[in-house]
Amino acid sequence: MTEAVGNQPQYDVFADEYLHHAQAGLFNAHYDRPACLGLLGDVEGATILDAACGPGLYARELASRGAQVIGFDQSPRMVELAQQRVPMGTFRIHDLAHPLDWLDDHAVDRVLFALALEYVDDRIAALREFRRVLRPDGVLVLSRLHPTGxxxxxxxxxxxPRVIDETWSRGWQLRYWLTPLEQTCDELHQAGFLIERLVEPRPDQAAAAIDQDKYDRLHREPTGFLAIRAIPDPRRDASSWSIPRAAVRQARPAVE
Incomplete structure (x- = not known):
């Protein structure tokens, strides 16, 4: 049997606890979010797809910087929390095992895919959908667990590559893919992207006040996250990857 993470919304059972943890925690607020937002650059006036949006922490920051945010998550509770935090955004329940059939080709300026790549079984198919919905001059920013760590x-x-079952310190039980860096790079290539930048971020100075030991370790060891900024390869035509709308399952409606 082929290993798989499966399609259970793992974060749904602790979505509220995750929001409380992530909104000001070291790894999320002072490490991954600054790295991803930095790679996205100036977003004023841009339409951004926040893929696997979680409770809307990135979306809220993007909206405050003038972006129009469209988001989705596999977890119904995460979608509710995101809509509460960013009422001007549009969020829906969606599983990346299925195409983004509710978005047209070239519909968004940027895609943010933060800390969720490892939960997707068919990553190339998901990345190709991001390629399809991005405008030709668009940008994909993704972050993932650092494979060395x-x-x-x-x-x-x-x-x-293998699937890991792990219980995190808060008792959260998670199942995810452990893959080498070269595989992530190859999957981006197969999906029609060129890597523009790869960043091994370090936490910002405010993280030292939260946990000096973790702050110091993340400044000397590749044990946390990495982030990638990728652009559509102009030499490759994404139109052939568009999936006929009649051939896909109807997505669940957006949360209004």
């Missing part, structure tokens, strides 16, 4: 924690072969 994954390998240091779990051992085994760094180069062998």
């Amino acid at each position: 994954d390998w240091l924690r779990h051992g085994g072969s760094y180069f062998q």
Whole structure:
């Protein structure tokens, strides 16, 4: 049997606890969010797809910077929380195992895909959908667990993709893919992207007041996250990747 994460909305059972943890926590507020927002650049007037939007923490910041935000998440509760935090945004329940059939080709200026790549089984298909909905001059920003940190924690072969079942310190039970960096780069290539920048971020200075030991470790060891800014490859035509609307399952409605 092929390993798979599956399509259960894992974060749904602790969505409210996650919001409380992530809105000011070191790893989210002072490490990943600054890195992703920095790679997105000036977003005023831009239409941004916040893929796997979680409770809307990135979306709220993007909206405050003048962006129009469209978001989705597999977790119904996360979608509710995102809509509460960003009432001017449009959010819906959607599973990346299915096409973004509710978005037209070239509908958005940027796609943000923060800390969710490892929960997707068919990552190339999902990335191709991002490529399809991006405008030709658009940008994809994604972040993921740093594969070196994954390998240091779990051992085994760094180069062998595998599914990990893990219980995090708060008792959250999660299942996700552990993959080498070269696989992420190759999946982006197969989906029609060119990598413009790859960043191994360090936490901002405010993180030191939260946990000096973690702050110091993340400044010297590749044990946290990494972030990538990718652009559509102009040499490759995304139109052939558009999926006939009649051939896909109807997406669940947006939360108004």
